[in-house]
Amino acid sequence: MQKNILITLTMCIGLALVFLASRRLGVWLQSSDKNRPDQTQLSATQQATLSDSPIALSEQEVADGFRLVDGDQGNKMFVHPQSRSWLEVPLPIASTTGDADAPLEQAGKPAAAMGYLGPQACAECHRNQHLAFVETAHYRTSLPANEENILGSFEPTQNQMNTNQSQLHFEMKTDEQGHFFQDVVFGNLRRSFRADIATGAGFIGQTYLYWSNDALYQMHVSYFREPDRWVNSPGYVDGTAWYARKVIPKCVECHTTYMEWIPGSDNRYQKSSTILGVTCERCHGPGKEHVDFHQRNPNVKQGRSIVNPSDLSLTQQNDLCAQCHFGSGERLQPPFLFRPGDRLEDYWNVEELSGPEEGGVHSSNQLARLKLSECFQQSSDLTCISCHAPHHQERGDIKLFSTRCIKCHEPPDCGAFEQVGQSISDDCISCHMPLSADNHLPFESATTVQFPKLRDHYIRIEGK
């Protein structure tokens, strides 16, 4: 009797964990990763033909016992009967945008037609903003995946990531042109994947994306700042090699300035339209008209046809930042249509959240948390840019951030002032905006799952 209860209980907990895990993955992915075949039950007919597949096995690999089987959504999986590991890759689909000038309806027009020029076009006349800006996390949040921009180590042994399956490990390499490759070494099988885009300025880590024709996928191995090594990408299962996770528009919408999405697709884009980094025009609007005007009228000293966010209402200012810092919700419009001055609620059905760990695409949900604070509720003008200078890299400078608190508070107003003394002015942050783990960004290693810590924007007295 008691044993039965125990078994039922274990099953319930098991199911709950599976549910939570799938929900968590869903937040990251919003695409399915279920229905993986159980390799012990593969029928002979499931073995793919080896003839003209671009991901064919060599004769030696077949002799070694490897097989190709169908995965989800037309993907292919490399499996071995004596191994629990697998390598999953997308079957390349023919590009429909071989002709980059092909007209696209709907949201689809090349970046130039949308009026985007890229940050370099602003440098000529706004040298100071540009110089400072290229140091920021926004600028660096997506970069070409060349050796210079890769944060992980290529030193022998450190360039290797082992897994809990002895037959499977990864090797990170560069070639003479500085291209970055991840090699999957699965028994005697070795497959090389070349990265195209490095995502993440690297405060927490960096993830790598690659193109297969005009479809964009995420790579298995990411880099993690703490403890400074190669790790399984968030949500990936240790002991597998997954090169078929689609990079959906939501992901690039937060991490690039522009990438022309091909309507109806999950992860296909007009490659040539890409403007990497969250750069000038994401916060100021497309710059073509502005640049054309000022090039023709060098004597006009008043900016034309461009948005200065400080002219917007406070809600519009916060919404501008919140389009990428709000957590999660249901999309109401095609990607990349939001322009500075627009209202967030017209683009997203924003979920109401309370906990810092809730809802985020690992973004820690800054706006919703800030709104809970007395600082926000009892002052009329608190926005993201009250504390964050958009063109400067200030991360880590706690003393500087504390001066922003002191714009509204006097240090002696703090209940801890007597105890800490005048030096309290150097750090209002540690006590009132504590770091808290982001449960939406778990990185799995062979032995542990880690959650990076982010600032909680609910400014408060802890324990109150």
Ligand code: HEC
């Ligand atoms: C040919 C010169 C030129 C180029 C190129 C240029 N700007 Fe400007 N911009 C100006 C001038 C002149 C002003 C008005 C003086 C000022 O505010 O610096 C201005 C003002 C601005 C303002 C403030 C507007 C206001 O109403 O206060 C913003 C924002 C701006 N530019 C953004 C950009 C962005 C983004 C780019 C690149 C896409 C860009 N500019 C490229 C000349 C230029």
Ligand code: HEC
């Ligand atoms: C298009 C999406 C997007 C918009 C719009 C956006 N951000 Fe970000 N922001 C990001 C991403 C992505 C990161 C993470 C960059 C990284 O570390 O790779 C980030 C990082 C940050 C950081 C942390 C890095 C640092 O420098 O300390 C701050 C602060 C920040 N954003 C504030 C803002 C503010 C303020 C605004 C509005 C003026 C804004 N963001 C608008 C996407 C965006």
Ligand code: HEC
């Ligand atoms: C809703 C906007 C949003 C979406 C969607 C999103 N991110 Fe992010 N991402 C952020 C923000 C904001 C941060 C910065 C976290 C912070 O510092 O608060 C970030 C951080 C990161 C980092 C770490 C950056 C660093 O400096 O260490 C990586 C890597 C990353 N994101 C990759 C991805 C990938 C891959 C996807 C798609 C599967 C994705 N993100 C989807 C907003 C987003």
Ligand code: HEC
């Ligand atoms: C994350 C959003 C964001 C990005 C990216 C961004 N800006 Fe701004 N910019 C702002 C905000 C907000 C203001 C108004 C408040 C302020 O100046 O701090 C502003 C103000 C300006 C102004 C008005 C004068 C001034 O300095 O206040 C200019 C010019 C400008 N930005 C140019 C640029 C250029 C050029 C780039 C790219 C190299 C760029 N911005 C990138 C948000 C951004």
Ligand code: HEC
């Ligand atoms: C735009 C002005 C403004 C800024 C900037 C600001 N606050 Fe506040 N803050 C307020 C107001 C108004 C209140 C409510 C009245 C009070 O308690 O002083 C408040 C309340 C607080 C409280 C009491 C909270 C509670 O729940 O009782 C703390 C703690 C606090 N602020 C800390 C900070 C810290 C730390 C910073 C910087 C990171 C900061 N504030 C930035 C305006 C501001």
Ligand code: HEC
């Ligand atoms: C009262 C000041 C204040 C306001 C307002 C504020 N922030 Fe922050 N924010 C901070 C401080 C302080 C940090 C920690 C900086 C550091 O560790 O270097 C921070 C960190 C961040 C980070 C870096 C990731 C992390 O959590 O460690 C992001 C992203 C961010 N803020 C976005 C925003 C956005 C978006 C808004 C508007 C909704 C906003 N912030 C409003 C003070 C503020």
Ligand code: HEC
């Ligand atoms: C060592 C931790 C610590 C530091 C550092 C700190 N605070 Fe506080 N703060 C507290 C505590 C604890 C309280 C509550 C004290 C009480 O209730 O008696 C508090 C209370 C406050 C309050 C609310 C006061 C009230 O009576 O409503 C404000 C505002 C505040 N702090 C602002 C700041 C500012 C601004 C700084 C930086 C100059 C700062 N704090 C630095 C711990 C700290």
